[in-house]
Ligand SMILES: O=P(O)(O)OC[C@H]1O[C@](O)(COP(=O)(O)O)[C@@H](O)[C@@H]1O
Ligand SMILES: [Mg+2]
């Protein structure tokens with residue numbers, strides 16, 4: 001007899017009462033993300049066959065050449081969330097500024113803001129390597145009934161009420177937390193349904209995988225260089241294995257299952273690193289912490305950083321507790 005898996009829809013309903021503000025709104029929002037994930041998954045899976053490969057011809061506010069799939073995924077998530085009557089604002093990697101969304105009755109009754117990285121790992125789209133989507137959800141802090149404002153988005157990660165990612169890989173999975181542990185759901189493409197395949201996901205306390213773009217080694221701070229040398233040294237349970245897919249979501253997902261550390265440090269060519277605090281680092285940090293992992297900027301907790309800009313970047317060290325603590329130890333030696 002095949003094992004009965006709970007569906008994502010059932011799980012969302014069953015768990016909505018454990019949610020602090022449970023009024024069904026977050027469930028509707030998560031269901032919106034579930035729907036958009038399936039739409040984007042459909043496009044990603046046929047990327048080689050239709051004209052969504054390659055550059056879209058524009059650059060985003062970060063000066064990156066937007067890929068066609070970046071733009072398409074951005075449109076699909078924004079359209080789907082707009083229609084759900086619970087979102088008052090959306091910020092996205094692919095949008096210069098936040099988008100204010102007014103409720104149908106035009107008096108700003110919606111309570112949630114969503115920050116998204118619609119397509120993570122853009123450099124891997126054309127070469128058939130796994131990519132993802134990342135989302136972060138907050139309750140607005142400005143009063144309901146007034147237009148959403150920038151301060152609703154510039155909240156520290158500790159204020160997140162939910163966060164998650166979708167990985168479009170050998171299978172498509174949606175992994176999320178509402179502050180009550182981390183659960184992973186695998187899409188059965190034949191049925192178009194997500195099933196609870198990975199309940200209560202946890203980072204192993206330590207691991208043997210380090211993920212960093214070693215091509216930037218010469219530009220890294222000495223502490224980071226020393227930690228990488230430590231990972232490569234033949235001693236105790238080392239050397240560790242180097243694994244770097246170049247898609248944050250995929251590297252994070254593997255390390256959460258097997259144990260490992262992902263690093264995107266600052267460097268002499270990227271003074272604050274590359275990853276964006278609001279829609280990459282904060283959501284992954286929330287998931288990591290809910291799964292007994294750690295997320296740091298090398299000095300302290302990512303989720304305690306007070307954001308100042310929508311697209312600000314921060315150095316990022318995330319994964320198994322003992323490995324991130326060791327990396328911080330090496331970095332602190334030079335502070
Ligand atoms: O090619 P690099 O410099 O190693 O950067 C790879 C990193 O950049 C990212 O692609 C940034 O994300 P986007 O693709 O969403 O811009 C991460 O997913 C990945 O870990
Ligand atoms: Mg990204």
Ligand SMILES: [Mg+2]
Pocket residue numbers: 070093117118119120121122
């Ligand atoms: Mg992206």
